[in-house]
Each structure stands twice: as structure tokens, then as C-alpha cells.
Amino acid sequence: MTMGRDALELTLMLSAPPLLAALIIGLLVSIFQAATQINEQTLSFIPKLAGMFIVLLVAGPWMVGMMVEYIQTLFSNIPWMVG
Numbered sequence: 001m002t003m004g005r006d007a008l009e010l011t012l013m014l015s016a017p018p019l020l021a022a023l024i025i026g027l028l029v030s031i032f033q034a035a036t037q038i039n040e041q042t043l044s045f046i047p048k049l050a051g052m053f054i055v056l057l058v059a060g061p062w063m064v065g066m067m068v069e070y071i072q073t074l075f076s077n078i079p080w081m082v083g
Contacts, residue, residue: 003074003081010070014063021055022048 029044056063 003077006070006073010066014066017055017059017063018052021051025051 025048026044029047033039033043
């Protein structure tokens with residue numbers, strides 16, 4: 001049960017940075033669209049994509065480190081989970 005909870009916590013921690021970047025960029029683009037009255041739906045796609053790419057470049061090593069640490073813990077606990 002603990003490993004499942006840890007997996008959900010890790011999923012939330014790893015998904016938060018790209019999702020927050022997309023949220024903030026989407027909000028800024030929508031404010032810009034409202035101020036300039038440009039109602040183009042595809043305008044927000046490229047900035048969101050670029051922002052998420054930058055966040056993944058910056059936070060990528062941290063994210064991979066967290067995943068590797070969790071997988072090592074998971075593999076080391078297999079004997080106790082089976083027996």
C-alpha cells in the first residue's frame with residue numbers, strides 16, 4: 001500500500017512542473033488575446049509547447065533522478081512484497 005501511495009505522490013510531483021508551466025503560459029496568452037481581441041485558438045499552442053519543453057530541459061535531470069530513486073527502492077523491496 002505504501003509503494004502505491006509513493007507512486008502516486010511521485011506522479012504528482014513529476015507532472016506538476018510541466019503542467020504549471022502550461023497553465024501559466026496559457027493564462028498569459030489568454031490575457032494577451034483578451035487585451036488585443038485576437039481570437040485565434042492556435043496562438044497559445046506554440047508558446048505552451050515551447051514552455052513545457054524548456055521546463056522539461058531544466059527540470060529533466062531532477063525528474064529522472066526521482067524516477068531512478070523510486071525504481072531502485074521498488075526493486076530493492078521486491079523480496080519483502082512477495083514474501
